[in-house]
Amino acid sequence: MASETSVSAASGAHGDGLPPEGERRRDFLYVATGAFAAVGAAAVVVPLVNQMNPSADVLALASIDLDLTPIQPGQAIVASWRGKPIFARQLTPQEIATANAVDIKTLRDPQTLAERTKPGNEKWLITLGVCTHLGCVPLGAREGENRGDYGGYYCPCHGSQYDIAGRIRGGPAPKNLEVPTYAFKSPTSVTIG
Amino acid sequence: MIRLGALGVGLLFVITLLWGVIQPREAVAPDPVKALHKHPQEIEWTTNGVFGKFDRKQMQRGFQVYKEICSACHSIHRVAFRDLAALGFSAPEIKAIAAGYDIATIDDKTGEPTTRKGLPADKFPLIYPNEIAARAAQNGALPPDLSLITKAREDGPNYVHSLITGYADAPANWKVPDGLYYNPYFRSLNVAMPPPLAADDQITYVDGTKATKDQMARDVATFLTWTAEPKLEARKETGVAAIAFLLILTALGYLSYRKVWADVKRKPAAV
Amino acid sequence: MSFPWAKHYQPTSEFGKYMDSRLPLPRFIYGALGAGYPTPKNLNYFYNFGVLAGVALVIQIITGVVLGMHYAANTGIAFDSVEHIMRDVNSGWMIRYMHAVGASFFFAVVYVHIFRGLYYGSYKPPREVLWLLGLVIFLLMMATAFMGYVLVWGQMSFWGATVITNLFSAVPIVGEAIHTWLLGGFAPDNATLNRFFSLHYLLPFIIFGVIILHVWALHIPGSNNPTGVDVKGPQDTVPFHPYYTAKDFFGLGVYLTLFSVFVFFLPNALGEVDNYVPANPLSTPTHIVPEWYLLPFYAILKAFTTDFLLVKAKLWGVIAMLAAIVLLFFLPWLDTSPVRSNRYRPLNRIFFWIFVADCLVLGYCGGQLAVEPWVRIGQLAAAYYFAHFLIIIPLIARFEKTLPLPNSISESVLAKYGKPPASGSAGTLGGTAPQPAE
Numbered sequence: 001m002a003s004e005t006s007v008s009a010a011s012g013a014h015g016d017g018l019p020p021e022g023e024r025r026r027d028f029l030y031v032a033t034g035a036f037a038a039v040g041a042a043a044v045v046v047p048l049v050n051q052m053n054p055s056a057d058v059l060a061l062a063s064i065d066l067d068l069t070p071i072q073p074g075q076a077i078v079a080s081w082r083g084k085p086i087f088a089r090q091l092t093p094q095e096i097a098t099a100n101a102v103d104i105k106t107l108r109d110p111q112t113l114a115e116r117t118k119p120g121n122e123k124w125l126i127t128l129g130v131c132t133h134l135g136c137v138p139l140g141a142r143e144g145e146n147r148g149d150y151g152g153y154y155c156p157c158h159g160s161q162y163d164i165a166g167r168i169r170g171g172p173a174p175k176n177l178e179v180p181t182y183a184f185k186s187p188t189s190v191t192i193g
Numbered sequence: 194m195i196r197l198g199a200l201g202v203g204l205l206f207v208i209t210l211l212w213g214v215i216q217p218r219e220a221v222a223p224d225p226v227k228a229l230h231k232h233p234q235e236i237e238w239t240t241n242g243v244f245g246k247f248d249r250k251q252m253q254r255g256f257q258v259y260k261e262i263c264s265a266c267h268s269i270h271r272v273a274f275r276d277l278a279a280l281g282f283s284a285p286e287i288k289a290i291a292a293g294y295d296i297a298t299i300d301d302k303t304g305e306p307t308t309r310k311g312l313p314a315d316k317f318p319l320i321y322p323n324e325i326a327a328r329a330a331q332n333g334a335l336p337p338d339l340s341l342i343t344k345a346r347e348d349g350p351n352y353v354h355s356l357i358t359g360y361a362d363a364p365a366n367w368k369v370p371d372g373l374y375y376n377p378y379f380r381s382l383n384v385a386m387p388p389p390l391a392a393d394d395q396i397t398y399v400d401g402t403k404a405t406k407d408q409m410a411r412d413v414a415t416f417l418t419w420t421a422e423p424k425l426e427a428r429k430e431t432g433v434a435a436i437a438f439l440l441i442l443t444a445l446g447y448l449s450y451r452k453v454w455a456d457v458k459r460k461p462a463a464v
Numbered sequence: 465m466s467f468p469w470a471k472h473y474q475p476t477s478e479f480g481k482y483m484d485s486r487l488p489l490p491r492f493i494y495g496a497l498g499a500g501y502p503t504p505k506n507l508n509y510f511y512n513f514g515v516l517a518g519v520a521l522v523i524q525i526i527t528g529v530v531l532g533m534h535y536a537a538n539t540g541i542a543f544d545s546v547e548h549i550m551r552d553v554n555s556g557w558m559i560r561y562m563h564a565v566g567a568s569f570f571f572a573v574v575y576v577h578i579f580r581g582l583y584y585g586s587y588k589p590p591r592e593v594l595w596l597l598g599l600v601i602f603l604l605m606m607a608t609a610f611m612g613y614v615l616v617w618g619q620m621s622f623w624g625a626t627v628i629t630n631l632f633s634a635v636p637i638v639g640e641a642i643h644t645w646l647l648g649g650f651a652p653d654n655a656t657l658n659r660f661f662s663l664h665y666l667l668p669f670i671i672f673g674v675i676i677l678h679v680w681a682l683h684i685p686g687s688n689n690p691t692g693v694d695v696k697g698p699q700d701t702v703p704f705h706p707y708y709t710a711k712d713f714f715g716l717g718v719y720l721t722l723f724s725v726f727v728f729f730l731p732n733a734l735g736e737v738d739n740y741v742p743a744n745p746l747s748t749p750t751h752i753v754p755e756w757y758l759l760p761f762y763a764i765l766k767a768f769t770t771d772f773l774l775v776k777a778k779l780w781g782v783i784a785m786l787a788a789i790v791l792l793f794f795l796p797w798l799d800t801s802p803v804r805s806n807r808y809r810p811l812n813r814i815f816f817w818i819f820v821a822d823c824l825v826l827g828y829c830g831g832q833l834a835v836e837p838w839v840r841i842g843q844l845a846a847a848y849y850f851a852h853f854l855i856i857i858p859l860i861a862r863f864e865k866t867l868p869l870p871n872s873i874s875e876s877v878l879a880k881y882g883k884p885p886a887s888g889s890a891g892t893l894g895g896t897a898p899q900p901a902e
Contacts, residue, residue, distance in 0.1 A: 029452055033445040033713075040442055047555035051530055056552040060275050060314035195797045196858040202791075203854025206784060209772045210847040214840050216770050221835065243729060271547050337741075341547075344732060345740035380750070421740075424550070424557040431558065432728020439724055443717030446710075453710040457505060457702055 063193030065185070068124060076141040078129060081180065081192050085129030087141045087153070088190075091164065096122060098151070099165040109176045113165045116179050126182055126190065127166040131155040133173035138162060153177065229367060231359070231377040233351035236411065240350075240418055243433060246426055247419055249281035254398050255416025256280060258409045261396045262389050263339065266331065268320045271340035272420050275313040279423060280416075287313050294318055332372055334385030343414070343421040352378065353414040358406055360388040467502045467686065469698040470495070496679060502701035503708055504689035506877050510580040511687070512715035513573050518675065519716060520570035525668050527563040528612075535615065537661035539654045542617035543742040561731040562723075567609050568734045569723055571757035574602060583816055585804030586688040592796040594681040599792050601674050606758065608667040611660040613755060614652070618739030623752045625652040625660075631765070634782040651745060691876045692804025693869055700873035751833055759830030760823050760849075764788050766834060767846035784846070791853050798853060801861040808867040812860050815852065822848045 064081050066088060071077050076089035091099070096113065104110040117125055129137050138153035138160070139145040148154030149170060150163035160171030167176040182192040239248045256277070259269065274291035282290070291311035296318055300307045311318070320336075321327035327335050343349030355378045363375035363382075373383040390406045398404050419425070473491040475481045484491055494500045534553050536545040549556035578598070581587055587595035614625045629652065633643040648655030686695060695701055702708075726733065734756060738749045754762050768780035775783075791798075806813040822845050829842035870876035 027452070029445070029449055033442070033449045036438075036442045036445055037713075040438060043438075047558060048526065048530060050554045051556060051559060052533065053554055055534075055548070055554060055556070056275070057273065057314070057548070058552075060273065195794060196800070199791070199794065199798055199854040199858060202787070203850050206787070206850040207847045207855070209780060210767055210843045210850075212772055213768060213770045214843045214847075218836055218839075271544075271551065276551070341740045345737050347737050349737075428557060428561075428728055428731070432724060435724045435728060436721060439717060439721040443714065443721055446714035446717040450710040450714040453706050457707065 063191060066190050066192055068188045078141050085137050087127050087129040089125045091123045091125055095164045108168050111176055116165055118184060121184060125166060127177035127179055131160055131173055132175035133158055133160050226382055229377055229382055233348050233355035233378055236351055236354055238350055240425055245429055250400055251412050251415050252280045252419055255412035258413040259416055266336040267339045269317045269340045269420050270319050270338050273316045276423060339417055341421045343418045350414045350418045353417055354410045357389050358410045470502050471500050473500055498705045499703040501704040503687050503704045504695055504700060504873050505702045506689050506873050508690055512712055513577040515712040516573045516719050517577055520573050523566045524570060527559050530559050531563055537658050539657055546616050561727045565726045565731060583806050584688055584690055585692050587796045588804050590685045595796055596793060597674055597678040597681055601671055604667055604671045608664055611664040614660050616739055617743045619741040619743055619749050620736045620739040622652055622743035623748055624754060627752055631782045634779045689873060690805060691870055691873055693873055696872045753831050760826035761785050761788060763826040763830030763842045764846045767843045799857045799861050803866040808869055809864060811864045815856055819852045
């Protein structure tokens with residue numbers, strides 16, 4: 001590889017045996033050779049970098065089907081999607097009312113519950129179980145876990161508080177819990193991703 | 194001193210080897226397998242050559258042959274259903290093909306082993322869970338996984354074609370053990386696999402091609418060439434581009450080299 | 465470095481001056497591969513192969529590090545992870561084929577490099593240490609290649625590992641203990657695979673280190689040349705850069721083109737089909753052979769078929785195979801002829817070519833099953849191998865009448881280009897030397 005750079009640099013060098021005549025620096029041939037070598041080196045770098053991107057088998061697992069039937073009102077389940085936890089929660093009517101009663105102008109990341117759910121399926125709140133601060137898994141999806149001051153999720157790493165709609169209400173996290181791309185296949189099952 | 198020692202060591206090795214050379218050899222009976230074994234017939238595959246490509250229709254037919262005949266005993270466990278897109282199948286078709294297979298999983302309530310319908314991301318399931326199960330079911334023989342077979346046998350595609358069309362009656366001087374079949378293309382001549390292609394039109398091709406034995410053999414060999422080397426087309430295309438580029442770069446390099454050396458090599462122009 | 469007329473590095477920029485008084489790396493490169501290294505001006509294309517070997521190692525390290533990101537050194541999934549690279553990893557097929565073909569090409573280049581050294585007497589004083597370091601690199605390469613081949617965990621990987629590690633069990637008394645220690649068990653298994661992966665990753669960097677010593681040792685006396693005559697003055701040399709960088713660049717282009725032909729169109733031509741069958745400890749392939757570059761040594765191992773002088777045939781084979789490499793370390797003291805280049809050694813030149821042919825015959829026999837006539841031919845070829853180095857070379861060095869040497873490199877160059885030589889007939893002597901298409 002050293003020779004590649006040195007040939008392109010050859011244009012400027014005058015070896016002992018070189019006659020002084022001729023301005024080699026601008027010699028088209030050397031420039032063309034050097035340019036070609038540079039293009040070739042760049043073409044080799046692309047696959048060497050791209051190999052670190054997700055492989056075909058990883059990409060093939062990018063979407064999953066989730067059955068919602070086992071989730072009772074007021075409860076949540078944890079599923080796995082792309083190697084990350086998914087929280088799927090069935091809200092009770094009171095919880096929906098609580099969430100809608102919040103004045104969203106006071107929120108750090110203003111969103112209504114309706115914006116975070118699918119039309120006609122407001123009771124199904126599906127979010128990533130990944131704190132938007134530094135990626136820990138918040139508590140609150142399983143029975144008996146600390147759900148924080150706002151009754152939603154509580155991240156034990158740095159104390160972020162999420163409300164029942166998964167919106168950030170306190171602590172260092174900047175954003176609401178992310179809602180993944182999903183679609184209802186039937187009233188009780190969704191395809192995520 | 195070193196040279197004297199070397200002479201001694203050298204003579205020791207040479208004498209030992211020459212002693213080995215003059216040892217009488219036991220007479221070896223000519224191996225009858227060698228006389229009867231045949232090399233696969235050479236076929237002009239579409240994948241041959243610098244610009245070789247797969248014939249999508251032929252691969253689909255080959256897949257049909259595999260599914261309807263070979264898959265009774267042979268898995269293609271390294272291939273995923275999603276890979277079938279390379280054969281020209283659409284996403285819904287692949288989904289339907291995958292759904293036709295049962296994939297081992299665990300029940301997410303009880304944790305018990307169970308099965309579910311296949312998804313495009315799954316691989317073709319194994320037919321036997323392990324070698325012992327395969328041998329138990331196959332009279333002691335082990336049907337190999339076919340994913341890599343065309344790379345795991347000398348002259349792979351030709352071999353597959355010749356093997357499955359090459360069953361013959363054993364010559365008088367050759368004894369075929371019970372339960373085995375004579376095939377001059379098989380290494381030991383006695384193969385446990387019954388002739389898979391019994392007759393023309395054993396299957397009905399979806400695309401209406403006449404399913405002769407030779408056609409089915411060619412199609413399935415093409416399919417298995419793909420299962421073994423799915424990136425064959427990308428490889429050859431990249432190769433053509435890379436070599437074209439390198440030839441130009443080398444030519445430029447040669448001209449630069451001559452130019453750099455021009456003043457050192459003041460020599461007759463004729464050289 | 466060692467020639468008084470070598471140009472000295474002159475930093476041109478402020479930053480260059482700053483660095484030069486703190487970490488003079490540019491100065492080091494300048495003296496090693498730049499204009500500061502005066503090189504004989506008559507080097508032919510066979511002298512390209514040193515730089516090519518360096519490039520081959522860099523290709524192996526880069527592709528190898530990348531493969532290591534996807535490979536899993538566990539007997540349960542090693543083969544699967546290789547197939548995962550071939551099928552699912554982005555460009556994985558290309559990177560793996562480059563690594564596999566690259567190993568073969570590395571050896572091919574190094575073999576040309578070694579035979580070039582043998583032909584032009586590059587192992588002779590004052591370059592003995594250079595030669596010894598080269599042999600160390602060669603040994604490390606063989607170990608690295610062998611362990612890398614095992615990582616695939618195909619049939620040939622497994623049985624190759626079985627056969628090669630079994631060599632150690634030929635050692636009297638402690639052999640079995642060494643064998644078990646090497647494997648971490650009684651047959652190649654997970655422990656073996658893991659340690660081989662670890663060492664296969666480590667050794668190339670050690671090779672890289674020894675290469676730095678090799679190049680250092682080269683720069684003290686400077687490069688040998690096809691006449692074998694010492695450099696006498698500035699008229700005999702050109703600066704390495706741009707003259708040999710340009711020539712090496714061209715050589716590299718040819719090399720990479722040929723490399724691409726194999727990577728993209730014949731990727732499995734140099735491999736064994738059996739290695740596409742996952743390892744099965746209960747079933748041996750009909751014919752176990754190493755990769756082509758180890759076949760001559762494998763032939764020597766197999767050539768010893770009879771017990772002799774109370775030593776078992778198996779031990780003879782192991783000792784001989786080891787000796788076949790170790791004797792190369794003694795070559796500078798076995799060949800005492802004061803003339804380096806075979807251009808001026810008519811008798812030695814004949815035996816050199818016989819030796820080349822002998823190596824090819826050994827390689828062919830190494831790949832054959834143990835049947836006649838290949839066993840006898842292999843035994844004779846192995847006998848010649850030892851006779852060549854241990855008997856013939858010392859004798860020739862003593863009795864050969866060499867041809868007159870040119871007075872200097874530049875005189876020889878002038879003669880080559882048709883001008884009347886100043887003295888002697890050096891111009892016609894290079895006739896049978898491997899002439900590059902210059």
